[in-house]
Amino acid sequence: MITQQYFDTYEGKEINVYQLSDKIDVLICPIGATVLSIRVPDRFGKKTDVLLSMTECAEIAKNDAYMGSVVGRCANRISNGKFNLNGVSYQLTQNKGQNHLHGGNVGFNQKVFKPTIDGDSLLLELDSPDGEEGYPGNLKIVVRYSVKGSSFAIDYYAASDKDTLFNPTSHLYFNLNGESDGSILDNVVQITADSYLQVDENLIPTEKAAVANTPFDFSKPKPIGQDIDCQDVQLNIAGGYDHNFCLEDDHAACAYSTKSGVCLDVFTDCCGLQFYTGNFLNGQQGKSVYDRRSGFCMETQFFPNAINNSEWKQPVLKAGEKFHSCTQYVFSTL
Ligand code: BGC
Numbered sequence: 490m491i492t493q494q495y496f497d498t499y500e501g502k503e504i505n506v507y508q509l510s511d512k513i514d515v516l517i518c519p520i521g522a523t524v525l526s527i528r529v530p531d532r533f534g535k536k537t538d539v540l541l542s543m544t545e546c547a548e549i550a551k552n553d554a555y556m557g558s559v560v561g562r563c564a565n566r567i568s569n570g571k572f573n574l575n576g577v578s579y580q581l582t583q584n585k586g587q588n589h590l591h592g593g594n595v596g597f598n599q600k601v602f603k604p605t606i607d608g609d610s611l612l613l614e615l616d617s618p619d620g621e622e623g624y625p626g627n628l629k630i631v632v633r634y635s636v637k638g639s640s641f642a643i644d645y646y647a648a649s650d651k652d653t654l655f656n657p658t659s660h661l662y663f664n665l666n667g668e669s670d671g672s673i674l675d676n677v678v679q680i681t682a683d684s685y686l687q688v689d690e691n692l693i694p695t696e697k698a699a700v701a702n703t704p705f706d707f708s709k710p711k712p713i714g715q716d717i718d719c720q721d722v723q724l725n726i727a728g729g730y731d732h733n734f735c736l737e738d739d740h741a742a743c744a745y746s747t748k749s750g751v752c753l754d755v756f757t758d759c760c761g762l763q764f765y766t767g768n769f770l771n772g773q774q775g776k777s778v779y780d781r782r783s784g785f786c787m788e789t790q791f792f793p794n795a796i797n798n799s800e801w802k803q804p805v806l807k808a809g810e811k812f813h814s815c816t817q818y819v820f821s822t823l
Contacts, residue, residue: 490509490510490511490609491507491508491509491510491606491609491611492507492508492510493505493506493507493508493606494506494508496518496546497545497546498546499520499546499547499550499601500601502601504518504519504520504546504601505519505604506518506525507604507606507611509609509610509611509634509635509636509641510636511636511637511638511639512529512530512638512639512820513527513528513529513530513636513639513640513641513820514526514527514528514536514636515527515528515634515636515641516528517611517613517634518546518549519601519602519603519604519613520546520549520550520599520600520601520602521549521550521555521557521558521559521597521598521599521600521602522558522559522597522602522613522615522632522634523542523543523549523556523557523558523559523598524540524542524557524558524634524659524661525540525542525543525549525557526538526540526542526668527539527540527641527661527663527818527820529639529751529820530822531749531750531751531822532749532750532751532822532823533750537667537749537751538667538668539663539664539665539667539668539749539751539753539820540557540661540662540663540668541556541557541662541663541664541668541774541777541779541783541784542556542557542668542777543556543557543774543775543776543777544775544776544777545775545776548774548775548776549598549775550598550599551599551775552774552775554660554662554767554769554770554774554779555591555596555598555660556660556662556774557659557660557661557662558597558598558659558660559597559598559602559613559632559645559657559658559659559660560591560592560596560597560598560657560658560659560660560788561591561592561596561597561617561630561655561656561657561658562592562596562597562617562621562622562624562628562653562654562655562656562657563589563591563592563624563654563655563656563657563804564591564592564656564657564658564660564763564788564790564793565590565591565656565658565733565763565788565790565793565794566585566588566589566590566691566692566693566793566794567581567588567589567793567794567796567797568588568691568693568794568797569583569587569588569589570582570583570587570588570589570623571797572654572796572797574625574652574653574654574796574805575652577625579623579624579625580623581593581622581623581624582594582622582623586691587691588691588692588693589622589623591660592622593621593622593623594622595622596622597615597617597630597657598660600615600617602614602615602632603615607633609635609636609637610633610634610635611633611634611635612631612632612633613631613632613633613634614629614630614631614632615629615630615631616628616629616630617629617630619650619651624653624654625649625651625652625653626649626650626651626652626653626806626808627649627650627651628647628648628649628653628655628806629647629648629649630645630646630647630657631645631646631647632644632645632646632657633645633646639819639820639821640817640818640819640820641817641818641819641820642815642816642817642818643659643815643816643817643818644813644814644815645657645812645813645814645815646811646812646813647806647811647812648806648809648810648811648812649806649808650808650809651808652805652806652807652808653805653806653808654796654804654805654806655804655805655806655812656790656791656795656804657790657814658763658788658789658790659788659789659816660786660788661786661787661818662767662770662779662783662784662785662786663676663744663753663784663785663786663787664676664746664783664784664785665744665745665746665749665751665752665753666746666748666749666751667748667749668784670748670783671780671783672714672780672782672783673713673766673767673782673783673784673785674712674713674714674717674782675712675713675714675746675747675748676712676713676744676745676746676785677710677711677712677713677744677745677746677747678707678710678711678712678713678742678743678744678764678785679707679708679709679710679711679742679743679744680707680708680734680736680741680742680762680764681708681736681737681738681740681741681742682700682707682708682734682735682736682737682762683699683700683701683708683735683737684697684698684699684700684734684735685697685698685700685705685732685733685734685735686698686732686733686734686735686761686792686793687723687732688723688726688727688731688732689726690726692726692727692731693793693794694733694792694793694794694798697735700734703721703723704716704717704719704721704723704724705723705730705732705734707734707742707764710743710745713730713766713782713785717729717730717766717782727768728768728769728781729766729767729768729782730764730765730766730768730785731763731764731765731766731768732763732764733761733762733763733764733790733792733793734761734762734763734764735760735761735792736757736759736760736761736762739756739757739758740754740755740756741755741756741757741759741762741787741789742754742755742762742764742787743755744785744787745823747823750822750823751820751822751823752820752821752822752823753818753819753820754818754819754820754821755787755789755816755817755818755819756816756817756819757789757814757815757816757817758814758815758816759789759790759791759814759816760791760792760802761789761790761791761792761793762787762788762789762790763786763787763788763790763793764785764786764787765785765786765788766782766785767779767781767782767783767784767785767786768781768782769781770782770783770784789814789816791803791804
């Protein structure tokens with residue numbers, strides 16, 4: 490079931506939010522196609538919000554943690570904001586030092602998507618014009634949010650009139666203890682990956698490395714905090730986990746809280762999962778206070794900067810082709 494209610498006024502327009510409900514309730518704001526809350530039953534059947542979020546439109550659009558938003562055109566970093574496509578070199582906006590991050594200065598997270606209710610799904614549409622943030626092609630994007638039972642599915646669709654790059658993700662920050670609990674270090678995580686991408690000092694991936702015998706081994710469930718402060722060059726660079734895992738299976742990851750009993754399973758058709766432990770959260774986020782490591786993200790995507798590494802699957806969307814990718818977040822209790 491989908492219900493709609495007034496939320497806030499943004500740039501002179503009234504913005505409604507949409508609640509998708511079945512066994513879980515998911516609240517969505519069209520700005521940035523942002524997910525504002527995911528309320529799921531805990532082990533006692535009490536609904537708990539497990540998603541960090543903002544409270545006002547202006548904050549949602551502005552916050553540099555991309556909290557709950559769809560990120561695009563390309564998630565993550567592109568080295569020096571440069572790439573070559575069909576022999577043409579392109580320069581994207583450099584909004585993170587010399588790199589391009591999460592779509593540039595005005596990414597999808599700041600755009601007002603057009604909402605339409607389609608049965609039990611909410612469609613959010615956006616047109617991104619040719620040249621926006623340096624990307625070629627007029628791109629049409631549709632994000633479909635659906636709730637069925639205890640599953641929340643995100644489908645991304647897109648098409649462009651010129652060959653372009655497209656690598657969307659959803660920047661959800663979870664704390665399975667409950668969003669205001671303050672720390673995710675006791676959340677237990679398992680990731681279906683034998684390897685991850687090491688990064689340089691600017692968090693640009695350099696090469697694949699085995700997770701075995703490193704703090705990056707999440708092949709068996711372990712608390713996020715177990716190894717996060719180990720002396721490890723890669724953890725030191727990022728101040729915790731902020732790395733892409735190379736997925737072996739469409740059951741990408743799972744996580745659970747021993748406090749609330751809430752379990753999360755992540756399914757995706759993407760090859761990469763950016764596991765980010767909120768290392769750059771710094772207290773005040775709009776009116777909410779979210780300290781460092783109070784939320785974790787499992788951002789499904791192509792490998793970051795893949796366009797500059799031809800051995801990796803390329804996030805290229807050809808003119809006239811249809812892009813579709815799907816990630817599902819499924820909740821249960823222990
Ligand atoms: C990135 C972090 C970045 C954060 C911004 C994450 O997806 O991996 O490096 O700082 O987004 O909030």
